């Protein structure tokens with residue numbers, strides 16, 4: 511358990527520094543702390559806050575929880591995928607935007623919802639995704 515806590519702190523620092531967890535840095539941290547690499551990756555993949563791939567300067571998150579889903583969030587994701595020319599889970603080649611899908615952000619009453627940074631966009635539709643991207 512101690513090694514799990516130890517590597518968690520190191521991974522948080524790495525993620526903050528790089529915006530994701532570069533494989534070489536994870537390996538270096540595990541070696542430095544004497545934690546098996548498999549355990550480092552176990553922690554890195556357990557927490558959704560960690561990304562193993564480079565992310566964009568901005569992360570657009572679209573909720574696909576039940577309330578958002580039944581109000582058309584899937585179509586919102588598809589519209590964003592077309593606008594950004596990437597699939598959900600990917601980052602634009604210029605690393606400007608990462609598109610992610612998430613489950614319930616606790617704003618079901620204003621579904622469907624997209625989140626960019628600390629801004630929540632309510633009632634998002636395929637027709638107004640440009641407002642989210644602006």
Ligand code: FES
Nearest residue numbers: 573575578617618
């Ligand atoms: S289901 Fe989307 S905010 Fe709750």
